[in-house]
Amino acid sequence: MTHNLPEPAADLLRAVLEALDIPHPATFGDSEKHARVLEDRVMHTVIALRDVLDDERSALGVEWTTAYLRKRLAEHPPTGYRAAGAPRQNGSQA
Template sequence: MSTLEELRALLQAVVEAIDLPHPNTMGDADAYRDLLDRRAGLAVILARAALDEEPDAYGWHAAYLRRKIAEYPVTYRAHEKPEAGR
């Protein structure tokens, strides 16, 4: 994988970490914010670490971030968009 592809993978992993579905109710908002804070923190740590290392390590950082965010799945009720025509 090229450095550009690895950088793209890292950016995609950061988006996956912080692009969470909106909570369905106000009661789910705290869980949403807690999860977003935890995942955003992981993303920042990994992005900073990637910037401190050689560019050929971007792929490793992307894979590691994905493994870490998998440990923090969405557990609240997510808002679902209505289907078209409804």
Template sequence: MSDLAREVLDVVLDALDIPYAATAGDDEIRAKILDQRLMQLVVSLRALRDDPSRGAAWTLTYLREKLAEYPATGYRTWGEARTECREAGR
């Protein structure tokens, strides 16, 4: 696999692989974050495919900057909830 292909896969995973939410209320927040990240990803993938004049490195850097604007925070994750239950002895 080329370095560019690996970098593209890494940024796709960074965009989409965010922690699952603990509750339905948390999932609403997660869904909004994921929706924004997905939109940025689609725009960037189209640019990579259709407008190579900017270059892959620039496009991937720009995408990472845009993804940073929508961090996977502000909701309780499934992992956090499980840890809390274990610590509480449940």
């Protein structure tokens, strides 16, 4: 995939995509956990975007904010629910 963006901006956009593009839940029962994970990831993404776009708060720079966003996303991995298309484990049925 090619782009004409400065690399720091492209890296931030990749982090935003990583934050939001998580596997869909496999069942209705998995939706609640999926929603909680996604809400946390969205919150951290919004904070990062505000920091980058706010001239008064952007002193740390895009690179630092992107790294910080990735750290926060690691605290909220898209796990704890069965994802659509994920293989079944130990013969369990979805």
